[in-house]
Amino acid sequence: MTTAGNFHSTVARATCDVPVAGVPWPAYKLIALLVGAVVLLVVGVVTMTASTAVLSGAAIGTLTWLGLSAYCSSCR
Template identity: 40%
Template sequence: MTTVHHLRDVVTCPASTVSIAGVPWPTFKVVALVLGLLVFAVVAVATASAAPAVLSGAGVAAVVWIVCGVTPPGSH
């Protein structure tokens, strides 16, 4: 059962976050976006084609985002 005390603990002890334009983002989401951008840049330079770069960057970002979002905070 949720109580006011439990909610107060969640608010005062948030998970690891990064502030972007004043909005707190979970760290794993920022890491996923940065990795996706990095993969996009590497594949774009290697292939000189936009399609594989976009697809691989989006794929890596999505997989990291989902895997890190599902696993418990202490395990990644």
């Protein structure tokens, strides 16, 4: 038997998941990867230095990932 609280959390999780190759991924992970890739490209074009671009993209992607995961877990 499903209680209202369980149903609510299941619905909230279902709307935040995106299927990638048949595996559900939380949307915040895909957003963080996209933000990191955009930062990588922008910093790479501006500085023309691969190391700076990779480190910047990784740092921003990681911070976005952690920030959005903390935000999403507090909403549940």
